[in-house]
Amino acid sequence: xxxxxxxxxxxxxxxxxxxxxxxxxxxxxxxxxxxxxxxxxxxxxxxxxxxxxxxxxxxxxxxxxxxxxxxxxxxxxxxxxxxxxxxxxxxxxxxxxxxxxxxxxxxxxxxxxxxxxxxxxxxxxxxxxxxxxxxxxxxxxxxxxxxxxxxxxxxxxxxxxxxxxxxxxxxxxxxxxxxxxxxxxxxxxxxxxxxxxxxxxxxxxxxxxxxxxxxxxxxxxxxxxxxxxxxxxxxxxxxxxxxxxxxxxxxxxxx
Amino acid sequence: xxxxxxxxxxxxxxxxxxxxxxxxxxxxxxxxxxxxxxxxxxxxxxxxxxxxxxxxxxxxxxxxxxxxxxxxxxxxxxxxxxxxxxxxxxxxxxxxxxxxxxxxxxxxxxxxxxxxxxxxxxxxxxxxxxxxxxxxxxxxxxxxxxxxxxxxxxxxxxxxxxxxxxxxxxxxxxxxxxxxxxxxxxxxxxxxxxxxxxxxxxxxxxxxxxxxxxxxxxxxxxxxxxxxxxxxxxxxxxxxxxxxxxxxxxxxxxxxxxxxxxxxxxxxxxxxxxxxxxxxxxxxxxxxxxxxxxxxxxxxxxxxxxxxxxxxxxxxxxxxxxxxxxxxxxxxxxxxxxxxxxxxxxxxxxxxxxxxxxxxxxxxxxxxxxxxxxxxxxxxxxxxxxxxxxxxxxxxxxxxxxxxxxxxxxxxxxxxxxxxxxxxxxxxxxxxxxxxxxxxxxxxxxxxxxxxxxxxxxxxxxxxxxxxxxxxxxxxxxxxxxxxxxxxxxxxxxxxxxxxxxxxxxxxxxxxxxxxxxxxxxxxxxxxxxxxxxxxxxxxxxxxx
Numbered sequence: 001x002x003x004x005x006x007x008x009x010x011x012x013x014x015x016x017x018x019x020x021x022x023x024x025x026x027x028x029x030x031x032x033x034x035x036x037x038x039x040x041x042x043x044x045x046x047x048x049x050x051x052x053x054x055x056x057x058x059x060x061x062x063x064x065x066x067x068x069x070x071x072x073x074x075x076x077x078x079x080x081x082x083x084x085x086x087x088x089x090x091x092x093x094x095x096x097x098x099x100x101x102x103x104x105x106x107x108x109x110x111x112x113x114x115x116x117x118x119x120x121x122x123x124x125x126x127x128x129x130x131x132x133x134x135x136x137x138x139x140x141x142x143x144x145x146x147x148x149x150x151x152x153x154x155x156x157x158x159x160x161x162x163x164x165x166x167x168x169x170x171x172x173x174x175x176x177x178x179x180x181x182x183x184x185x186x187x188x189x190x191x192x193x194x195x196x197x198x199x200x201x202x203x204x205x206x207x208x209x210x211x212x213x214x215x216x217x218x219x220x221x222x223x224x225x226x227x228x229x230x231x232x233x234x235x236x237x238x239x240x241x242x243x244x245x246x247x248x249x250x251x252x253x254x255x
Numbered sequence: 256x257x258x259x260x261x262x263x264x265x266x267x268x269x270x271x272x273x274x275x276x277x278x279x280x281x282x283x284x285x286x287x288x289x290x291x292x293x294x295x296x297x298x299x300x301x302x303x304x305x306x307x308x309x310x311x312x313x314x315x316x317x318x319x320x321x322x323x324x325x326x327x328x329x330x331x332x333x334x335x336x337x338x339x340x341x342x343x344x345x346x347x348x349x350x351x352x353x354x355x356x357x358x359x360x361x362x363x364x365x366x367x368x369x370x371x372x373x374x375x376x377x378x379x380x381x382x383x384x385x386x387x388x389x390x391x392x393x394x395x396x397x398x399x400x401x402x403x404x405x406x407x408x409x410x411x412x413x414x415x416x417x418x419x420x421x422x423x424x425x426x427x428x429x430x431x432x433x434x435x436x437x438x439x440x441x442x443x444x445x446x447x448x449x450x451x452x453x454x455x456x457x458x459x460x461x462x463x464x465x466x467x468x469x470x471x472x473x474x475x476x477x478x479x480x481x482x483x484x485x486x487x488x489x490x491x492x493x494x495x496x497x498x499x500x501x502x503x504x505x506x507x508x509x510x511x512x513x514x515x516x517x518x519x520x521x522x523x524x525x526x527x528x529x530x531x532x533x534x535x536x537x538x539x540x541x542x543x544x545x546x547x548x549x550x551x552x553x554x555x556x557x558x559x560x561x562x563x564x565x566x567x568x569x570x571x572x573x574x575x576x577x578x579x580x581x582x583x584x585x586x587x588x589x590x591x592x593x594x595x596x597x598x599x600x601x602x603x604x605x606x607x608x609x610x611x612x613x614x615x616x617x618x619x620x621x622x623x624x625x626x627x628x629x630x631x632x633x634x635x636x637x638x639x640x641x642x643x644x645x646x647x648x649x650x651x652x653x654x655x656x657x658x659x660x661x662x663x664x665x666x667x668x669x670x671x672x673x674x675x676x677x678x679x680x681x682x683x684x685x686x687x688x689x690x691x692x693x694x695x696x697x698x699x700x701x702x703x704x705x706x707x708x709x710x711x712x713x714x715x716x717x718x719x720x721x722x723x724x725x726x727x728x729x730x731x732x733x734x735x736x737x738x739x740x741x742x743x744x745x746x747x748x749x750x751x752x753x754x755x756x757x758x759x760x761x762x763x764x765x766x767x768x769x770x771x772x773x774x775x776x777x778x779x780x781x782x783x784x785x786x787x788x789x790x791x792x793x794x795x796x797x798x799x800x
Contacts, residue, residue, distance in 0.1 A: 048368040073370040084364035086277060088284040093277070100273035101369045129284070 001026055001184055002047060002153060007056035009042050009208075016042040018208035019056065024201075026152075029175055029185045031199030031216075033192070035236045039208035040188045041081050044155050047186070048078045061152045061184075074102060077146035081157035081188070083138060085130065091117065091141045092126040095148055102149035109148065116144035119174070120167055135162035143171065153184045160191060172198050196228040206236045266378045270371055274379040282387065313394035317341065324402040330413065330506045331486070333399075334499035338420060341395045342428045342495055348391050349384075349432050381531065384429050392425025403502070416505035420498040423524060427494065430527035450587065457591055457598070486512045497523065567671060571663035578724060579671050582647065589725075592641035593676060596634050603627040604687065615692040616701060616757040628705075628753055631684055635709045638672050639716035644727050651726035652798050661723060661793035666786060668724040669717045677709050700767070707774045708752060714781045721789045727799060 002024040009017040017039040024030040034040045045051040047058055049069045058065045061075040086094060092113065099109030117123040120140035130138055139162045146154060156175075160168050175198060179185055189195050195202060196216045203213045212219055212235055216228045223231040233241075261268045283306065320337050327333035366376065400421055404414030435455065443451045490496055497520035503513040567576035582589045607613040607627050654661055685702040692698050760770050 050363070050367040070370045070372065073368055076368065078368045080364065080368075082364055084361060086281055086365060088281050089277065093280070097273050097277050098369070101270055101366075101371055103269060 004058045008054045010054045026182045026184050029179045029199045031195040031202035032188045034205040075152045077151035078155045079146045079159045087130040090127045098145045157188045192229045211235050266375045278383040310394045317395035318398040321398040324406045330502040334502040337399045338424050338495040345425045345428045388429040396421040412505045416501040420501040424498040572667040575667040600630045613691045617697045617761045635713040643722040645725035647725045648728045655798045662790040665789045721792045
């Protein structure tokens, strides 16, 4: 379970997350949406212990992220948006490191590593250094690293970034199965069709503040729009896409 | 045993072992990154070879002090000189390769959400720093230490004391620099952190280069062979003397003057470890990470692009001008690499004044070469390296996906460096020369010759490595290697060329003009050859991911 109460994060005078409160129950795939700079990644970084909140409280898997950071970290899996990893290592070496940090038995870790890499079709290159990997292959390793220790809570920040269609399909199926097993999954993505299809609940934030929460259907009904994409556009005050495009093309013609 | 020690420190042994192994692998592999792209097969062998050759260079560098162990009567004196040398060199290497060795900002992004305590991270980093510095220190001090074992008959205790002094002094230097560097993190806000760190590194380099340059001047072997030193209070303020006291203790001098400095060395190390404890923790990595995420506070200069275009109006020329100018403004590493010439210049200038070698080459008749010429002549080569190797290399895809002429980009980057960096630098040196030579005509001709030679250096550098600007990954230790090679090999090139001019060319006006004309023609021919080569080579260049 994930729970936040009045969560606030400020960078100097700029408020990235502004008194955000929400709750994600186990067995839920929770879509966490917002336009660029809305505070999604900052919230996730606070929940994973990468940043300290300026104010407010947050618990993950029943532990306070400030009071019990190690308990929290040993129970979470995280796919960062930045894709940060030690690329000079091979996939096997990187996963072995993550397994060691989570005190997994070496034999069990090796088996699980092979299973995950096989699932994503990169088992045959596991001893190759990741500097030679494509973006999608690195993303597959990051996802495998997030899952290798069977975490209770998953934070996925743009996890589909760079994945090929087959891997994306497998990953979405995997998420559904993990949710069925009772895992708590927080899913950040800009691909609203995917969010609409796989997330059981959705929270939309803008400028660090909560805008609306509900199922995709509830959000569409509340906004009087047919799709989540349209509802999202309305809630986050985006301009009419057709008009923006026309203005842009006109500006290009003038140059 | 090791597990027990690590557990005693309340550190997770399994995590420590995994993280230390990873850090060492990363150090080894990132040092080899540049070669990895060009030599895919047998890559790890190449990495080991590179490390071994680097260590051999360090052994040779330290070996030059070997005779001192034989010659000096006083083991305390020879120990102090040798330890000062190894401490200065270790500091230089740690300083230049600092960022990658001590606290990697990327560590926090990768390890921050893993269940690793700050204490475990600290001990891992400390292990990494100490392994790295120990290997360098040992290589530098290997020859003198071995000689301490045998120089006065077989004296294992003296050799062992020399070994301990060497290793502990190296560790002390590394920890001291860690403290200075990381202490800044506590005081400076993220928006200014990168800038302040680079200026601190810049200031420290004055001391490091100074130490390196002045130390050999203190070494008069014949005098030292007969000399022993009085352990005055002032002498004992020099940390190398604390560690050198181990040698005295092993050589059966066990008075208060030997025991107290040795105890001070141990206390200082304990204090450094204690102080470093908080500074290498994961939250410090967090601060460095935050610094890299926060944009730097700096005033806006809206006319930068317009100014860059005054001399560089062609398409590629303008692109290069904008790129290099902005990299200089925003890329701290590049800016510092360019500015690092200033401490060298000032130190060489100071030495020139001290040994009275700042004399007009038209009247010196081949003598009186200031080391300042070394800085002048090496500057273009150093600039070329800084302009090629960069952390911004992934952005070089733009050269390959636009219709820009890559050959022209390479050539204009050379021209930009010459016009905007080398010429202003030569003008500054010219003003210094004018003050000392008192003859504007001599200064003008001399600076013209130096400008042409600098341009030759730049042409050669581009000829042998016609790389697009900021397009090749920066390798760890690559900078230190190039600095060391510059410091070691530079004097031969500089003194050789200038001796010829001062001894023969400047003394004969006709010959002077003939040589000057010859140099201009040669430069023009070189430029043509360079263009042809660059055009050919850039056709086969590929983007380095």
